[in-house]
Amino acid sequence: xxxxDTLQASRRSLPRAEEDDLRAFLDALAExxxxxxxxxxxxxxxxxxxxxxxxxxxxxxxxxxxxxEATVTKYVQExxxxxTPEAVAAxxxxxxxxxxxxxxxxxxxxxxxxxxxxxxxxxxxxIETWALSTMRAQNRKGKISExx
Numbered sequence: 001x002x003x004x005d006t007l008q009a010s011r012r013s014l015p016r017a018e019e020d021d022l023r024a025f026l027d028a029l030a031e032x033x034x035x036x037x038x039x040x041x042x043x044x045x046x047x048x049x050x051x052x053x054x055x056x057x058x059x060x061x062x063x064x065x066x067x068x069e070a071t072v073t074k075y076v077q078e079x080x081x082x083x084t085p086e087a088v089a090a091x092x093x094x095x096x097x098x099x100x101x102x103x104x105x106x107x108x109x110x111x112x113x114x115x116x117x118x119x120x121x122x123x124x125x126x127i128e129t130w131a132l133s134t135m136r137a138q139n140r141k142g143k144i145s146e147x148x
Contacts, residue, residue, distance in 0.1 A: 071098060072105045079110050079131055088131045092124055 075095060082088045095103065100120045107123040108114050111130050117123040 067105050068102055072102055072109065075106045076109045079106070079127065082131060083135075085132055085135065088128060088135075092128060095124065 075091065075098070078091050079088065082091060095106070098106070100123075103120045103123045104117050107117060107127045107130075110127055115126070117126065
């Protein structure tokens, strides 16, 4: 598999923690190495989503909890503009009154990709981890640019 070989080659240039994550991901992918991806995609194309209830009427749309977009946007902007770990901690402390759906939305938008969180604590921990790793990366980038 060309993609798998490329990923394995690129993992050698990563920091240790990221290399371990990528190694675990590649090991998980290795289980499916013998499965033909085109057959899976063809099978997915043939399946039709269920759009009707048993009586033939269209299914009623689920009523998702409406997010407070202003709150989500505010916290995402604050997290992106935070310059120190203390600032991130203060923002996360002020997020204690926010409900679970908003916290999940903040975590996903701040990180830039969707993930499922089991709890508010898990989402907040992921925000903190992501913010601190981003700060460390920017700090390293600044130090490298000073050298050159």
